[in-house]
Amino acid sequence: SSVLTQPPSVSVAPGKTATITCGGDNLGVKAVHWNQQKPGQAPVVVIYYGSDRPSGIPERFSGSISGNMATLTISRVEAGDEADYYCQVWDSGDDHVLFGGGTKLTVL
Amino acid sequence: QVQLVQSGAEVQKPGSSVKVSCAASGGTFNNSVFHWVRQAPGQGLEWVGRVIPVFEGAKYAQKFRGRVTISADKFTATIYMELSNLKLEDTAVYYCARSRSPMSTSDGFGTWGQGTLVTVSS
Numbered sequence: 001s002s003v004l005t006q007p008p009s010v011s012v013a014p015g016k017t018a019t020i021t022c023g024g025d026n027l028g029v030k031a032v033h034w035n036q037q038k039p040g041q042a043p044v045v046v047i048y049y050g051s052d053r054p055s056g057i058p059e060r061f062s063g064s065i066s067g068n069m070a071t072l073t074i075s076r077v078e079a080g081d082e083a084d085y086y087c088q089v090w091d092s093g094d095d096h097v098l099f100g101g102g103t104k105l106t107v108l
Numbered sequence: 109q110v111q112l113v114q115s116g117a118e119v120q121k122p123g124s125s126v127k128v129s130c131a132a133s134g135g136t137f138n139n140s141v142f143h144w145v146r147q148a149p150g151q152g153l154e155w156v157g158r159v160i161p162v163f164e165g166a167k168y169a170q171k172f173r174g175r176v177t178i179s180a181d182k183f184t185a186t187i188y189m190e191l192s193n194l195k196l197e198d199t200a201v202y203y204c205a206r207s208r209s210p211m212s213t214s215d216g217f218g219t220w221g222q223g224t225l226v227t228v229s230s
Contacts (some may be wrong), residue, residue, distance in 0.1 A: 031214040031215070031216075033215075033216030033217075035153070035216075035217070037153075042203055042220035042221065042222060042223055043153065043203075043205075043217070043220055044220070045208075045216045045217055045218060047216075048208065048215070048216045049216075054208075054218070084152075086152065086153050088153075088216065088217075090213060090214040090215075092214070094170075095167055095213065096155060096167065096169055096170075097143065097145075097155040097158070098155065099145075099152060099153040099154065099155060100152075101152050102152040102153070
């Protein structure tokens with residue numbers, strides 16, 4: 001079974017750019033999504049299929065995939081972006097969903 | 109606007125079972141893909157399984173096979189997750205979620221329930 005690897009934490013100053021990575025086998029050919037979870041709340045999807053931003057999500061959020069790495073980029077970071085971020089993949093081989101371990105984004 | 113409303117918190121003893129419900133409103137129920145995801149205290153998200161009401165049967169993460177049953181009631185538009193032989197480590201918030209697109213098992217989760225805390229304690 002596949003494993004998705006994320007850095008446990010990322011810190012960034014307000015106004016700067018945060019980059020959160022998710023590593024896994026052949027992510028370039030898989031359905032990768034990103035979820036944001038603030039304390040005490042249910043997760044919210046911020047990126048679908050690697051780079052599609054749902055309505056209501058600021059343009060500051062973007063995603064990309066290359067090879068075995070998916071990346072969530074948050075530009076002009078704001079205090080309100082502080083949250084845990086989880087990548088999510090559908091494994092077609094086993095037909096199940098995997099989550100990365102999550103990355104805690106701290107805004108300094 | 110699709111909404112998922114879950115049942116309230118539960119406290120159960122080790123070895124017992126718990127059944128959590130998730131009432132869906134808005135959208136098309138029968139063709140939707142509903143998932144259960146859990147989150148232990150201070151831990152990450154863990155997929156439990158999914159069901160598509162129009163089809164019989166559900167898909168489960170290997171870790172939970174034999175202990176979990178996910179079902180759908182098409183008449184009340186409600187999804188259920190029953191976890192049996194509870195262990196202390198099953199203490200977690202259990203979320204139901206719905207894939208954004210009908211019949212799509214690969215899509216992201218466009219809607220999440222509010223979560224149900226299940227505490228397993230002797």
